[in-house]
Amino acid sequence: MTTNKRIYLSPPHLGTEEQVFMAEAFASNWIAPLGPQVEAFERELAERVGAKGAVALSSGTAGIHLALRLLDIGVGELVFCSSLTFVASVNPVLYLGATPVFIDSEPDTWNMSPAALRRALQEAKEKKRLPKAVIVVHLYGQAAKMDEIVRVCQEYEVPIIEDAAEALGASYWEKSCGTFGRFGVYSFNGNKIITTSGGGMLVSDDRAALERARFLAAQAREQVPYYLHHEQGYNYRLSNLLAAVGRGQLRVLEDRIAARRQVFRRYEQGLAHLPGWESMPEAATGRSTRWLSVFTVDETRFGCTASAVIKALEQADIESRRVWKPMHQQPLFTGCLFYPHDENISVADRLFDQGICLPSGSSLTEEEQLRVIETIRSCQSHSSGEALHVYL
Numbered sequence: 313m314t315t316n317k318r319i320y321l322s323p324p325h326l327g328t329e330e331q332v333f334m335a336e337a338f339a340s341n342w343i344a345p346l347g348p349q350v351e352a353f354e355r356e357l358a359e360r361v362g363a364k365g366a367v368a369l370s371s372g373t374a375g376i377h378l379a380l381r382l383l384d385i386g387v388g389e390l391v392f393c394s395s396l397t398f399v400a401s402v403n404p405v406l407y408l409g410a411t412p413v414f415i416d417s418e419p420d421t422w423n424m425s426p427a428a429l430r431r432a433l434q435e436a437k438e439k440k441r442l443p444k445a446v447i448v449v450h451l452y453g454q455a456a457k458m459d460e461i462v463r464v465c466q467e468y469e470v471p472i473i474e475d476a477a478e479a480l481g482a483s484y485w486e487k488s489c490g491t492f493g494r495f496g497v498y499s500f501n502g503n504k505i506i507t508t509s510g511g512g513m514l515v516s517d518d519r520a521a522l523e524r525a526r527f528l529a530a531q532a533r534e535q536v537p538y539y540l541h542h543e544q545g546y547n548y549r550l551s552n553l554l555a556a557v558g559r560g561q562l563r564v565l566e567d568r569i570a571a572r573r574q575v576f577r578r579y580e581q582g583l584a585h586l587p588g589w590e591s592m593p594e595a596a597t598g599r600s601t602r603w604l605s606v607f608t609v610d611e612t613r614f615g616c617t618a619s620a621v622i623k624a625l626e627q628a629d630i631e632s633r634r635v636w637k638p639m640h641q642q643p644l645f646t647g648c649l650f651y652p653h654d655e656n657i658s659v660a661d662r663l664f665d666q667g668i669c670l671p672s673g674s675s676l677t678e679e680e681q682l683r684v685i686e687t688i689r690s691c692q693s694h695s696s697g698e699a700l701h702v703y704l
């Protein structure tokens with residue numbers, strides 16, 4: 313039984329700026345959804361990412377749902393989605409009765425494979441059933457190959473929704489993730505780079521679409537002096553209090569990104585010599601936020617599996633987890649089509665089998681990180697089959 317303090321995967325990291333804006337919200341008595349903090353948060357985040365507008369919402373999932381609604385996606389229609397992601401990227405497709413089709417990752421960024429996407433779109437065109445949208449995920453803070461993805465989607469005239477829930481502050485050719493498609497979505501869940509405890513943001517250059525998103529997110533209430541509703545809406549708006557937290561967090565975004573990138577560099581330095589231990593690559597086309605520090609473990613070379621490493625870390629009171637289980641492997645989506653990176657290789661399946669996410673919080677201390685590194689080193693088996701303990 314360890315007496316060390318538990319190390320979490322990606323805990324929230326709050327500062328002092330949040331308290332200033334929270335005090336303003338309390339003083340104004342704006343507690344319920346909407347209010348000056350919400351409006352300011354929307355404006356400031358849109359400016360930060362380079363979008364023309366933004367709508368603050370209760371979650372990133374709500375943002376994806378609204379983006380799909382804005383594209384008039386309905387029952388039985390197809391939506392192409394990244395397979396290697398969290399289920400929240402895809403569940404909104406089901407909310408609308410549409411059908412997801414899953415696209416594999418590629419090895420350079422671990423994000424949607426342009427080759428697999430092109431194959432899927434070609435086949436869909438031949439069947440005269442093109443998708444109504446493509447949802448591209450920027451995984452673990454790393455931009456997808458947006459030049460290629462935008463090019464092929466434009467060729468087939470299919471709009472893009474960017475799930476940048478994990479990638480606020482990430483860039484591709486100096487342009488912010490979330491601003492390449494028709495709509496972009498960010499998350500402020502408690503484990504993200506910046507947090508409002510729970511919340512999200514929908515961004516776009518289409519201001520008219522964003523106004524409709526605001527309408528739908530506020531129960532689709534008509535602007536008359538009584539409660540009138542012509543269509544279905546949702547309770548999706550972010551509260552003024554949580555927006556105040558978000559404003560304070562946004563001011564330290566660059567500091568949080570720098571801290572997480574430093575965490576990743578320390579892992580690379582401390583684990584680089586281990587055979588079979590490889591890091592998630594960073595594309596030369598942009599900057600990853602390293603929201604999570606993610607690695608793959610080759611059992612043959614390292615001596616044990618990613619699952620065994622996770623078990624050892626848990627025994628040391630250290631939280632870690634597997635890479636996302638691909639959506640095409642989920643029982644919820646049995647029967648949905650899946651297009652691998654090439655006909656013989658599923659990159660997402662390999663990453664799930666070998667991938668491990670390590671503690672990555674911006675408040676992680678060097679001493680805590682040393683505990684993680686030492687525990688991982690102790691997992692490696694030497695020729696006698698005993699645990700090998702190596703220290704920095």
